[in-house]
Amino acid sequence: MAPDPPVDVLVVGGGIIGLSVAWQAAASGRSVTVVDPSPGRGASWAAGGMLAPVAEAHFGEEALTGLLIRAALVWPGFARDLEEASGRLVHYRADGALLVAFDPSDRAATDDVLGFQLQLGLAARRLSARECRSSEPLLSPGIRGGAELPGDHQVDNRLVVEALLAACEHAGVAFVSDRAEGVALEGGRVTGVSLAGGGSRAAGAVVIAAGCESGQVTGLKVQPPVRPVKGMTLRLQAPPDAPRLRRTVRALVHGRNCYLVPRDGGGVVVGATVEEKGFDLAVQVGAVSDLLDDARELVPALDEYTLTDTTTGLRPGSPDNAPLVGPTGVAGLIVATGHHRNGILLAPVTADEVVRLLVGNDPSDLFAAFGPERFGPATGDRSAGEPLPGTSRIPG
Amino acid sequence: MAPDPPVDVLVVGGGIIGLSVAWQAAASGRSVTVVDPSPGRGASWAAGGMLAPVAEAHFGEEALTGLLIRAALVWPGFARDLEEASGRLVHYRADGALLVAFDPSDRAATDDVLGFQLQLGLAARRLSARECRSSEPLLSPGIRGGAELPGDHQVDNRLVVEALLAACEHAGVAFVSDRAEGVALEGGRVTGVSLAGGGSRAAGAVVIAAGCESGQVTGLKVQPPVRPVKGMTLRLQAPPDAPRLRRTVRALVHGRNCYLVPRDGGGVVVGATVEEKGFDLAVQVGAVSDLLDDARELVPALDEYTLTDTTTGLRPGSPDNAPLVGPTGVAGLIVATGHHRNGILLAPVTADEVVRLLVGNDPSDLFAAFGPERFGPATGDRSAGEPLPGTSRIPG
Numbered sequence: 001m002a003p004d005p006p007v008d009v010l011v012v013g014g015g016i017i018g019l020s021v022a023w024q025a026a027a028s029g030r031s032v033t034v035v036d037p038s039p040g041r042g043a044s045w046a047a048g049g050m051l052a053p054v055a056e057a058h059f060g061e062e063a064l065t066g067l068l069i070r071a072a073l074v075w076p077g078f079a080r081d082l083e084e085a086s087g088r089l090v091h092y093r094a095d096g097a098l099l100v101a102f103d104p105s106d107r108a109a110t111d112d113v114l115g116f117q118l119q120l121g122l123a124a125r126r127l128s129a130r131e132c133r134s135s136e137p138l139l140s141p142g143i144r145g146g147a148e149l150p151g152d153h154q155v156d157n158r159l160v161v162e163a164l165l166a167a168c169e170h171a172g173v174a175f176v177s178d179r180a181e182g183v184a185l186e187g188g189r190v191t192g193v194s195l196a197g198g199g200s201r202a203a204g205a206v207v208i209a210a211g212c213e214s215g216q217v218t219g220l221k222v223q224p225p226v227r228p229v230k231g232m233t234l235r236l237q238a239p240p241d242a243p244r245l246r247r248t249v250r251a252l253v254h255g256r257n258c259y260l261v262p263r264d265g266g267g268v269v270v271g272a273t274v275e276e277k278g279f280d281l282a283v284q285v286g287a288v289s290d291l292l293d294d295a296r297e298l299v300p301a302l303d304e305y306t307l308t309d310t311t312t313g314l315r316p317g318s319p320d321n322a323p324l325v326g327p328t329g330v331a332g333l334i335v336a337t338g339h340h341r342n343g344i345l346l347a348p349v350t351a352d353e354v355v356r357l358l359v360g361n362d363p364s365d366l367f368a369a370f371g372p373e374r375f376g377p378a379t380g381d382r383s384a385g386e387p388l389p390g391t392s393r394i395p396g
Numbered sequence: 397m398a399p400d401p402p403v404d405v406l407v408v409g410g411g412i413i414g415l416s417v418a419w420q421a422a423a424s425g426r427s428v429t430v431v432d433p434s435p436g437r438g439a440s441w442a443a444g445g446m447l448a449p450v451a452e453a454h455f456g457e458e459a460l461t462g463l464l465i466r467a468a469l470v471w472p473g474f475a476r477d478l479e480e481a482s483g484r485l486v487h488y489r490a491d492g493a494l495l496v497a498f499d500p501s502d503r504a505a506t507d508d509v510l511g512f513q514l515q516l517g518l519a520a521r522r523l524s525a526r527e528c529r530s531s532e533p534l535l536s537p538g539i540r541g542g543a544e545l546p547g548d549h550q551v552d553n554r555l556v557v558e559a560l561l562a563a564c565e566h567a568g569v570a571f572v573s574d575r576a577e578g579v580a581l582e583g584g585r586v587t588g589v590s591l592a593g594g595g596s597r598a599a600g601a602v603v604i605a606a607g608c609e610s611g612q613v614t615g616l617k618v619q620p621p622v623r624p625v626k627g628m629t630l631r632l633q634a635p636p637d638a639p640r641l642r643r644t645v646r647a648l649v650h651g652r653n654c655y656l657v658p659r660d661g662g663g664v665v666v667g668a669t670v671e672e673k674g675f676d677l678a679v680q681v682g683a684v685s686d687l688l689d690d691a692r693e694l695v696p697a698l699d700e701y702t703l704t705d706t707t708t709g710l711r712p713g714s715p716d717n718a719p720l721v722g723p724t725g726v727a728g729l730i731v732a733t734g735h736h737r738n739g740i741l742l743a744p745v746t747a748d749e750v751v752r753l754l755v756g757n758d759p760s761d762l763f764a765a766f767g768p769e770r771f772g773p774a775t776g777d778r779s780a781g782e783p784l785p786g787t788s789r790i791p792g
Contacts, residue, residue, distance in 0.1 A: 236681055285632055286699030289692055292685035303682030310703065 007031040010203035012180040013210035014039030019164035020351035026171035040161040046313025049157035078348035086163035097152035097248040106252035107144040182218030190332040205332040212316040214337040228314035230275040235309035238266035258294040324372035335372035403427040406599035408576040409606035410435025415560035416747035422567035436557040442709025444667040445553035474744035482559035493548035493644040502648035503540040578614035586728040601728040608712040610733040624710035626671040631705035634662035654690040720768035731768035
């Protein structure tokens with residue numbers, strides 16, 4: 001059997017990053033193939049869809065915050081273009097988020113975060129408990145206050161994934177239902193990938209967008225230091241006539257982070273755990289139970305809702321929690337991974353950046369600090385990074 | 397198209413009762429058809445599989461308790477015969493159950509129940525907290541004591557359902573994937589049923605074993621006064637090397653009933669809610685969350701288990717919580733429903749009774765008090781019985 005002819009671009013990984021890259025590259029006239037055993041069903045499927053540059057601004061990550069802010073600005077146009085290209089709605093909502101503190105210690109912690117956000121010049125405003133409940137009447141009377149984050153928006157990540165799959169199909173992207181095992185090199189240039197199921201595919205350029213598995217692709221000179229960071233989301237559905245949440249609520253409940261993202265149609269996504277457990281996707285009783293307890297304490301009306309879905313996913317975490325996006329020492333080989341908790345938010349700017357590199361440009365200023373080889377060559381330990389022990393939910 | 401030829405016995409409903417009847421009737425040489433849109437997937441599938449004549453002995457239900465005790469004696473032979481006929485294991489386990497009280501009020505309540513059980517001469521023995529934990533080391537150190545119920549056993553109800561389906565198939569039982577709408581009568585005798593999907597089936601005898609939907613079959617002179625009593629079970633799985641429960645634990649946790657039924661292979665069934673909500677199968681957040689909270693409080697090691705399944709079912713409740721089994725005023729028409737919380741336990745004796753009636757015998761002494769028309773003719777309200785408002789978990 002003759003081998004498949006080479007394509008212009010081969011994308012390893014069909015999550016939101018890989019699909020966005022594939023769609024944009026195909027739309028710019030290139031022939032594109034995506035290699036993934038189950039496109040769209042990894043961390044992008046498990047996510048909650050918050051687009052949260054402000055709530056995700058953490059101490060010591062100021063450069064990343066700058067990137068997140070820019071990424072948020074691109075989303076409305078990306079959502080419109082994607083709806084146009086796919087013929088599907090993705091329910092982008094720019095209605096802002098509420099940060100809520102449940103007990104006095106939670107209040108002290110959210111005030112710290114708020115101070116940091118204000119110091120960075122981010123849009124945030126402290127709210128009393130009364131103001132929080134007037135903004136979101138379903139909140140428990142017990143809450144201690146919070147803040148308004150008008151710049152934190154949301155999108156239905158599962159609709160985005162489905163729309164990207166449709167847009168890719170319309171744009172002529174081919175899909176190979178397999179796992180890419182390694183990249184093939186020739187004379188310092190990438191020439192394609194080998195497949196776990198046997199055989200190989202030839203390509204002029206290869207983009208590694210395999211999320212937390214990106215560090216397992218062989219043949220790379222510098223392996224992306226990503227590790228799996230487990231998360232769980234629950235999906236609830238309001239019964240007819242039940243009261244509904246108006247806005248995204250990000251809360252600290254007795255020191256644990258809990259967010260509630262209302263969808264059009266009465267759905268609510270509840271998340272999210274952050275666990276360092278390796279490649280483990282088990283739906284654990286303790287995690288489900290804690291999430292439900294916190295969500296019910298925060299919004300007692302959720303008791304009557306239906307639990308419709310429980311999903312875990314593995315975020316690709318990097319040593320500094322920032323993405324690894326850019327060219328590598330190998331011609332034609334581009335890396336786009338390490339998006340950790342911000343994969344949905346960063347997908348549009350990442351796709352733009354990768355397409356820019358594919359046509360031969362240098363990295364943009366936006367991603368200058370986020371090159372994939374900034375941590376140096378691999379040390380033999382494929383999944384570097386600094387795993388924290390045990391389970392936690394890090395305040396957003 | 398010529399109508400199907402009449403069969404000897406048509407069974408309306410393919411839950412554990414209908415399937416047991418069908419298997420036994422076919423094994424006794426009759427031609428049998430079961431009508432059910434999804435055999436084996438109702439309350440029998442949602443159940444926990446406890447065979448609990450002692451724990452289900454309630455004040456004021458002494459006659460029912462006598463039936464339950466007799467039913468339990470039949471189970472070992474029924475399980476053996478079913479395994480033989482189906483070629484499948486059903487994991488009948490005669491290792492007894494523990495009754496556990498979590499707090500002092502729970503202890504007072506379980507002591508009351510224990511006193512009643514002992515007064516009836518049932519096998520039960522009071523245990524200290526230390527004795528409970530020595531019998532089941534995974535129990536929380538916080539428990540206040542309990543009792544040993546050596547006569548309460550268990551079986552994997554889902555394996556039983558699968559085995560009954562196989563045994564029916566081997567015995568030549570035919571299945572019609574439809575809902576029986578009503579019975580057809582001629583000259584005071586039943587002649588078959590009409591189907592919701594159109595058409596009808598002729599039969600020499602009809603057995604109404606449609607669980608909580610038995611009251612909705614039209615054409616009956618006395619409609620069985622059954623109502624749906626919602627229940628929920630969760631299924632957990634122990635990770636490899638995790639400590640496992642040894643025995644069935646039936647607990648009262650802050651006044652709420654919670655049972656944990658360990659399966660061979662590291663599975664645990666957690667149940668069960670008792671809710672009067674009509675024909676509602678929603679998996680509610682409050683019910684899931686309360687069950688998980690109680691189970692974790694009782695056995696903290698469950699935190700590490702995986703949540704693999706969440707199922708709701710509708711038990712057929714009768715006005716006095718006892719079954720409705722026996723002949724009716726219509727020749728050839730037999731009713732077998734109303735088994736409420738004891739459907740798994742009562743299936744073997746119910747099947748024996750129905751086959752006895754099919755061959756022309758009078759009702760046995762065992763079921764003399766449980767005739768289907770003991771509440772008199774229907775009053776126009778199809779689902780009689782006394783619905784309790786709201787949600788509760790009644791102490792076992």
